[in-house]
Amino acid sequence: MKTPHILLIVGGGIAAYKACELIRLIRRAGMTVRCVLTDxxxxxxxxxxxxxxxxNEVFTTLWDLKNETEMGHIQLSREADLIVVCPATADLLAKMAAGISDSLATTVLLATDTPVLAVPAMNVRMWQHTATQRNVTQLRADGVRVIDPDDGAMACGEFGPGRxxxxxxxxxxxxxxxxxRAREHLPLQGKRVxxxxxxxxxxxxxxxxxxNRSSGKQGFAIAAAAAELGAEVHLIAGPVQLPTPTGVHRHNVETAREMAAAVDAALPADVAILVAAVADWRTADSAQQKIKKTGGVLPALRLTENPDILAGLATDARRPELLIGFAAETENVIAHAQAKLARKGCDWIVANDVSGPNGQSVMGGSDNAVHIVTRDGVESWDSLPKDQVARKLMEKIADAVR
Known part of the structure; x- marks a missing residue:
């Protein structure tokens, strides 16, 4: 798959320091980035x-003899998949709206046929000024994606929208x-996941x-990656406090039985990826009132099994074309995953080792090392950030269901 290329135009404002973290995130996402730095x-x-x-080289001026001999500003304006203006100051927004090209940044923006994302940052009164709002309205009408700034405290000491x-x-x-931009060409376009x-x-x-200790981070990252590849994504989420990925249909549940019902309601699907760490057992009869201590006598908790969502889906008449389960193990990871693959009747098992202190090496963490277990063998991946694991997994899935 083509590596996305971002052209980042850094405007003049105290928020420019956040461009450093943004570059780090862009590169961590597997994209390349070039920068244009304004005066x-x-x-x-x-x-x-x-x-x-x-x-990468940083570009600062329109008057670089070597670059402009090679029509550098035209090349910069065309080679990117997306131009991001961050921070987009009031001055930059005004010049963009008016079509002024008096610097490298504004000339690139006027010469481009690439989508533009503007991220404003300025004093609250500057943001709310009629002229700025008029410029934003014009830019949006022109097809520029302008996101609203956050509310908050600013370096100038004021508070409000503009951060x-x-x-x-x-x-x-x-x-x-x-x-x-690329949705019509994405490999999972038309697929329901x-x-x-x-x-x-x-x-x-x-x-x-x-x-259990599941944070939901890996499942949410997989949902985001599936949506980025064009799929219609239905995410059945247990009780976690994570933002819904862009373009994903989220269905919140609490118990295993609620999750099983939500999975059933979301069928049919082309691909099912059951990442959730579903509790194997529940109390047969949950108390209607808080259970009190009674003189040192321990309450008897009678347990019963929860529905096996993965095994049930494997035998369902609406079984997805590709059915993937996850296995969180603390020992003999691959052997247990191979046994689970045979027992559950799914196509792949994604297994990982959660044997760190309190499971926190993976559960709740930011990185994951997984083994893809199929009937054809085992593919082991080195530890990667969970969003990179998600993208790599979804690319493998896209190849399997083309």
Missing amino acids: GGAQFITPMTLAALSE LPEPAAIMTEIRAALSL LITAGPTHEPIDPVRYIA
């Missing part, structure tokens, strides 16, 4: 910093903009429950 931006951050982070969104939120907008994520909570009484 104003250079008052807050240096070309050397941006070059070191991006590992640059956090880099992670900007990264979400970048993914969405790239997805919209069902994903479960997170733990389940099985009530003991109104204040206690049986649960």
Whole structure:
């Protein structure tokens, strides 16, 4: 798959320092990035910093003899898959709206036929000024994707809308903009993907429950990656506090039985990826009131099995073309995963080792090392950030269901 290329135009404002973190996130997402640094931006951050982070040349002037002999500003304006203006100052927005090209940045923006994402940051009164709002309206009418700034405290001491969104939120907008541009060419366009994520909570009484350490991060990352590849994604989410990925249909549940019902309601699907760590057992009869201590006598909790969602889906008449389960193991990871593959009747098992202290090496963490277990063998991947695991897995899935 083609590596997305971002051209980042860094405007002049105190929020320019956040461009450094944004570059890190862009590169971590497997994209390449080049930077254009405006004169104003250079008052807050240096070309050397941006070059070191991006590992690419940084462009600062329209009057570079070598680059402009090769029509550098035209090449910059056309080679990117997306141009991101961050921070987009009031001055930059005004010049973009008016079609002014008095610098490298504004000339690139006027010469481009590439989609543009503008991320405004400025004083609250500047943002709310009639002229700025008129410019934003014009830019949106012209097809520029302008996201609203956050509310918050600013370097000037005032509070309100005008604060640059956090880099992670900007990264979400970048993914969405790239997805919209390429959607008709994406490998999972027209495919329906069902994903479960997170733990389940099985009530003991109104204040206690049986649960596990699953954070939902890997499942949510897989849902985001599936949407980026063009799929219609239905995410059945256990009780986790994670933002819904862009373009994903989210269905919240709490218990294993609720998750099973939601999976059934989401069928049919072309692909099902059951990442959720579903509780194997629940109390046979949860108490209607809080269970009290009674003189040192321990309450008897009678357990019963929860529905096996993966095995049930494997025998369903609406079984997806590709059915994938996950296995969180603490020993003999591959052997247990191979046994689970045979027992459950699915196509792949994605297994990982969660034997770190309290399972926190993977569960709740940011990285994951997985083994893809199929009837044809085992493919083991080195530890990667969970979003990279998700993209690599979804690319493998896209190849399998083309």
